Amino acid sequence: xxxxxxxxxxxxxxxxxxxxxxxxxxxxxxxxxxxxxxxxxxxxxxxxxxxxxxxxxxxxxxxxxxxxxxxxxxxxxxxxxxxxxxxxxxxxxxxxxxxxxxxxxxxxxxxxxxxxxxxxxxxxxxxxxxxxxxxxxxxxxxxxxxxxxxxxxxxxxxxxxxxxxxxxxxxxxxxxxxxxxxxxxxxxxxxxxxxxxxxxxxxxxxxxxxxxxxxxxxxxxxxxxxxxxxxxxxxxxxxxxx
Amino acid sequence: xxxxxxxxxxxxxxxxxxxxxxxxxxxxxxxxxxxxxxxxxxxxxxxxxxxxxxxxxxxxxxxxxxxxxxxxxxxxxxxxxxxxxxxxxxxxxxxxxxxxxxxxxxxxxxxxxxxxxxxxxxxxxxxxxxxxxxxxxxxxxxxxxxxxxxxxxxxxxxxxxxxxxxxxxxxxxxxxxxxxxxxxxxxxxxxxxxxxxxxxxxxxxxxxxxxxxxxxxxxxxxxxxxxxxxxxxxxxxxxxxxxxxxxxxxx
Amino acid sequence: xxxxxxxxxxxxxxxxxxxxxxxxxxxxxxxxxxxxxxxxxxxxxxxxxxxxxxxxxxx
Numbered sequence: 001x002x003x004x005x006x007x008x009x010x011x012x013x014x015x016x017x018x019x020x021x022x023x024x025x026x027x028x029x030x031x032x033x034x035x036x037x038x039x040x041x042x043x044x045x046x047x048x049x050x051x052x053x054x055x056x057x058x059x060x061x062x063x064x065x066x067x068x069x070x071x072x073x074x075x076x077x078x079x080x081x082x083x084x085x086x087x088x089x090x091x092x093x094x095x096x097x098x099x100x101x102x103x104x105x106x107x108x109x110x111x112x113x114x115x116x117x118x119x120x121x122x123x124x125x126x127x128x129x130x131x132x133x134x135x136x137x138x139x140x141x142x143x144x145x146x147x148x149x150x151x152x153x154x155x156x157x158x159x160x161x162x163x164x165x166x167x168x169x170x171x172x173x174x175x176x177x178x179x180x181x182x183x184x185x186x187x188x189x190x191x192x193x194x195x196x197x198x199x200x201x202x203x204x205x206x207x208x209x210x211x212x213x214x215x216x217x218x219x220x221x222x223x224x225x226x227x228x229x230x231x232x233x234x235x236x237x238x239x240x241x242x
Numbered sequence: 243x244x245x246x247x248x249x250x251x252x253x254x255x256x257x258x259x260x261x262x263x264x265x266x267x268x269x270x271x272x273x274x275x276x277x278x279x280x281x282x283x284x285x286x287x288x289x290x291x292x293x294x295x296x297x298x299x300x301x302x303x304x305x306x307x308x309x310x311x312x313x314x315x316x317x318x319x320x321x322x323x324x325x326x327x328x329x330x331x332x333x334x335x336x337x338x339x340x341x342x343x344x345x346x347x348x349x350x351x352x353x354x355x356x357x358x359x360x361x362x363x364x365x366x367x368x369x370x371x372x373x374x375x376x377x378x379x380x381x382x383x384x385x386x387x388x389x390x391x392x393x394x395x396x397x398x399x400x401x402x403x404x405x406x407x408x409x410x411x412x413x414x415x416x417x418x419x420x421x422x423x424x425x426x427x428x429x430x431x432x433x434x435x436x437x438x439x440x441x442x443x444x445x446x447x448x449x450x451x452x453x454x455x456x457x458x459x460x461x462x463x464x465x466x467x468x469x470x471x472x473x474x475x476x477x478x479x480x481x482x483x484x485x486x487x488x489x490x491x492x493x
Numbered sequence: 494x495x496x497x498x499x500x501x502x503x504x505x506x507x508x509x510x511x512x513x514x515x516x517x518x519x520x521x522x523x524x525x526x527x528x529x530x531x532x533x534x535x536x537x538x539x540x541x542x543x544x545x546x547x548x549x550x551x552x
Contacts, residue, residue: 467526
């Protein structure tokens with residue numbers, strides 16, 4: 001006890017930061033490990049992404065120039081929906097087996113835990129969707145020079161989607177019928193990301209500059225990275241206590 | 243140890259639902275009378291005496307409904323989010339009830355703004371719907387209201403529902419400027435410059451004075467409708483208290 | 494007064510349908526927002542009165 005006080009009292013703030021970072025990594029590690037153990041589930045959003053994109057040539061028209069025009073919007077909307085539909089499971093299993101309650105009650109910073117969970121969600125959905133997108137872009141005849149822009153815009157945009165989506169997932173985790181409700185809560189909040197993400201790709205197909213779009217997507221990412229964990233943590237506390 | 247008071251005394255007195263119920267009872271008749279007076283003056287003025295627009299003719303008179311309802315839809319969202327925040331910070335039951343009462347009124351105002359915008363669009367643009375920046379932002383605001391209302395209907399009117407709706411509406415409040423900015427930007431990118439519904443170089447006094455009356459009338463309407471809903475909520479949530487029992491036996 | 498006759502007033506220079514539809518819908522929504530909580534108040538008071546009656550009978 002004395003020894004502990006001796007060590008920590010001198011540099012308490014530094015200790016807190018180290019402690020927070022360690023809590024963050026522990027949570028991230030755990031979530032990634034769990035995701036890795038259930039590899040089959042990782043595929044689901046990707047398969048959804050592929051299948052919905054395939055619906056467009058079938059439902060609208062397989063003409064190459066038409067699809068090329070449609071591609072930026074379709075790819076972004078489908079990636080957004082795939083990320084959206086995977087939100088339901090973000091906190092569900094932890095809530096059901098009581099882990100979530102322990103996490104919220106523990107002395108670890110809820111802010112860091114919330115951030116770790118959202119980032120783990122992105123690593124297991126958004127990142128994979130972004131890596132998958134070039135394949136679908138080819139199938140929709142997106143001009144090749146726009147493909148890197150598509151991947152970068154998805155890499156910048158989907159973490160924001162995961163962070164905002166985690167708020168809604170945390171709000172509804174205690175409810176039995178969370179699924180559709182999450183979409184209702186989250187879709188309006190996703191609109192800015194969609195607008196800037198899709199029009200970055202659109203600009204790239206026209207040979208226009210995209211730096212401003214990336215800057216705004218990045219700004220939205222930083223803002224949600226800083227602010228969303230507060231809302232996620234508060235929502236988790238609410239869901240656990242009710 | 244006495245805690246230091248940060249807020250003025252009247253703020254703390256609002257924490258008592260009984261006191262708030264008494265306030266609603268005193269204010270309601272006045273607010274209802276003012277609403278009725280302002281709205282009837284405003285409507286007669288707007289329909290009969292305001293001059294017609296040299297470009298849009300008489301369809302311009304829709305502005306006297308469209309602008310007040312759009313303004314109100316935004317103000318009500320702000321009211322809802324801020325009272326939700328008060329409910330979280332001070333654990334004040336009455337603030338939760340105010341937020342709960344705001345949601346459907348705000349949604350109905352956003353709905354009126356959209357419908358009148360669409361009706362106005364027909365003679366002005368030639369089609370019922372145009373992806374105009376303001377209309378699109380208003381549509382998204384309506385979606386935000388729907389989200390909050392869906393959350394309430396899924397969770398009932400418990401304390402945790404109030405907490406959840408407050409968090410959601412605060413997140414929405416942070417997002418509203420971003421949504422507005424992105425939609426404006428998207429609109430300028432995709433639309434050739436059309437002339438917008440409400441942007442006028444300078445409105446003459448005869449035109450904006452009735453608009454002012456209508457806006458005030460709508461705000462008092464909101465106050466009246468909100469107090470009516472608040473009154474019901476107080477009774478329902480305080481039904482176990484003796485003062486409600488006494489009140490019900492007297493009515 | 495901007496109109497010469499009642500007919501001109503209802504016609505609104507050919508835009509009558511749009512103007513009256515907007516004002517009609519708006520007034521309807523405003524009325525609903527006032528009337529529905531009034532009815533709700535009545536039913537709330539009645540149901541609470543019944544509830545208290547039952548509780549006092551039980552004792």
